[in-house]
Amino acid sequence: MTMQTFALTPGRINKFKGQILKHAVPREVLSKGGRQVPMPKNNSDTYVARRWLPYGATTANPNQFFQNGAGDRGNAMTQAHLTQEGVTPNPESIVPQDITVVVQQYSCLYGFTDKTYDLYEDDIPKAMIEQVGERVTLVNEMIVYGALKGCTNQYYAGTGTSRSTVNGSLTLGLVRKVTKGLQANHGEFVTSVLAASPKYETSAVPAGYLVYCHTDMEPDIRDLPGFVPAEKYASGTPMDNELGKVERFRFITSPDLPSFQDAGAAVGSLGLYSTSGSNIDVYPFIVTAANAWSQIAVRGLDSLDPTYMAPAQKSKSDPFGQRGYAGTIWWKAVMIENNGWMAVGNVGVKNLT
Numbered sequence: 046m047t048m049q050t051f052a053l054t055p056g057r058i059n060k061f062k063g064q065i066l067k068h069a070v071p072r073e074v075l076s077k078g079g080r081q082v083p084m085p086k087n088n089s090d091t092y093v094a095r096r097w098l099p100y101g102a103t104t105a106n107p108n109q110f111f112q113n114g115a116g117d118r119g120n121a122m123t124q125a126h127l128t129q130e131g132v133t134p135n136p137e138s139i140v141p142q143d144i145t146v147v148v149q150q151y152s153c154l155y156g157f158t159d160k161t162y163d164l165y166e167d168d169i170p171k172a173m174i175e176q177v178g179e180r181v182t183l184v185n186e187m188i189v190y191g192a193l194k195g196c197t198n199q200y201y202a203g204t205g206t207s208r209s210t211v212n213g214s215l216t217l218g219l220v221r222k223v224t225k226g227l228q229a230n231h232g233e234f235v236t237s238v239l240a241a242s243p244k245y246e247t248s249a250v251p252a253g254y255l256v257y258c259h260t261d262m263e264p265d266i267r268d269l270p271g272f273v274p275a276e277k278y279a280s281g282t283p284m285d286n287e288l289g290k291v292e293r294f295r296f297i298t299s300p301d302l303p304s305f306q307d308a309g310a311a312v313g314s315l316g317l318y319s320t321s322g323s324n325i326d327v328y329p330f331i332v333t334a335a336n337a338w339s340q341i342a343v344r345g346l347d348s349l350d351p352t353y354m355a356p357a358q359k360s361k362s363d364p365f366g367q368r369g370y371a372g373t374i375w376w377k378a379v380m381i382e383n384n385g386w387m388a389v390g391n392v393g394v395k396n397l398t
Contacts (some may be wrong), residue, residue, distance in 0.1 A: 047182035063321060074286055074299040075189040075257055077239040079379075081247070083348075088364035089177060090148050094382050099231075107142060108230035108385035112314055126240035126372075146380045148341060150187075153180040154372030159356035162369055170342055170353065173371040177351070185377055186301050192379035193257075193331045193338060194389055195364035198226065202392035204383045205310065214317060215265045215392045223332050223388045224280070224293055227254060232334030234293070238284065247281075252286050253295040258330035259302045261318070261394050263288060266296050276339055294332070304328040305347050317393035325393040340379045349373045 083094065101122075102109045111118045128134060162169060200223055203213025213219075234252035258266075259301045266272065269291045275283035278290075309317075309325035315332045318324040342348065351373040359366040381387065 050135065062353070064329045073239075074186065074297055074301070074338070075193070076185045077285075077334060078235075078255060078257070079189075080336055080382075081239050081342040081344070083342055083344075090145050092148055092341065092378050092380065094144045094380055096142050096144075098142055101352065104140070106337045107383060110231065113389070133135050134377075144380055144382055146316075146378045146379040148376050150374060150376055151184055151375040152372060153177060154352070154370055156371050157355040157356070159365075159367045159369070162356045171370060177371060177373055180375065181343065181349075183301060188287050188377050189340060189379050190302055190331075193333075193387070194329050196331070196381055196387050197384045200388060200390045202367040202390070205391070208305060208308055208327050209311055210387060210390050211308075211325065211391050211393060212315055213393065214395055215269065215330070217270050217392070219286075219390060219392070220269070220294055223390060224254070226388060227332070227334050227386065229261075230383075232337070232386040235333065235335050239344070248270060251278075251280075251282075251295070253290065253293050253398065254332055254334055256294050256296045256330055256332050257302060258296065258298055259304060259328050260300045261304065262328055262392070263298055263331065263396060265392075265394055266291070266298075278359060302329070304394075308358065309391075316394065316396055318396045327391050328394055330390045330392065332390065333390045335376075335382050338379065338381045341377050343375055343377065349375050 051076050061210065096107075098104065098107055099110060101111070146176050155176060157169055175346075193391050200219060201207065201211050202215065202219055204210060205211040205213065230266065232254070233257050235250065236252050237247045238255075240248040267274070268287060272289055274289040275287045284295070284297060286297050286299060304326040305328075306320040306326050307324040310318045310328040311321060311324055315325060319325050352370055354368075356369040356371045357366045358369075370373075
């Protein structure tokens with residue numbers, strides 16, 4: 046049988062790893078973004094990112110390029126650097142800021158019996174490879190999504206001031222408000238993402254701020270003034286799952302970025318969707334500038350430690366070789382490195398009728 050060609054030799058295992066990644070990569074959205082960091086072996090379970098604070102900033106306020114105060118703050122910056130003839134200025138030092146995160150281990154495992162392996166008409170190992178790849182992607186997406194939702198730079202639709210008071214949908218005004226904040230903090234455009242390949246490499250993308258959101262938001266995005274669908278771009282290749290753009294924003298949608306059901310204001314006459322019909326569902330959308338966050342990249346054969354055991358293998362726990370397994374284990378971590386270079390919007394979506 047074709048299924049019995051699988052064996053625990055290095056070549057077969059590497060093929061198994063590659064097939065898992067092949068099925069995982071096409072479903073990725075958030076896992077392609079941020080600064081991608083390879084996870085070397087024997088290098089601690091703690092990942093440390095270091096950035097250097099710009100002039101005038103502090104660890105408490107790493108984006109404070111101009112101190113708050115009355116008067117001409119630009120002129121104050123100029124005067125602080127005015128040099129007198131023959132006078133050596135006092136030397137200053139640059140200040141590092143280290144951000145750490147502990148890498149966590151995740152896994153998924155499928156099992157099957159010798160009867161299924163020997164008699165079932167379908168190729169069970171092949172189907173399990175696909176399932177493992179899809180599970181790896183789904184888990185990684187939820188890890189990233191959970192971490193990025195914790196950004197301290199939050200915006201709320203309508204007149205809301207918290208998730209529970211959100212009472213509006215996505216508007217151009219809200220989009221521009223987010224833009225204003227990112228630009229004030231010197232947030233740079235994203236110009237590359239992880240390539241849609243099992244290998245560890247990046248692809249260039251047209252410059253802009255990336256917006257990750259649920260597919261339920263698509264109608265509201267399309268209704269924004271000035272929306273340009275991806276298929277009508279004058280130049281440049283759209284990213285995978287890119288819906289389109291509005292001004293400086295590029296919208297990437299996924300059904301795997303779920304809402305907070307019934308978490309917003311009372312439905313009333315808002316015309317916004319609610320799961321139960323009582324309170325509106327709140328949809329987070331994540332906006333990122335370049336280098337706002339990073340993640341351990343699940344790419345390359347060293348990123349996965351898969352298991353494939355055919356039922357014929359006998360052991361003390363399985364003396365007749367009646368059970369088989371297919372799965373993988375991997376490491377993952379996500380880190381927000383600068384809350385001022387990203388934002389989380391919280392909105393409702395229109396109730397389609």
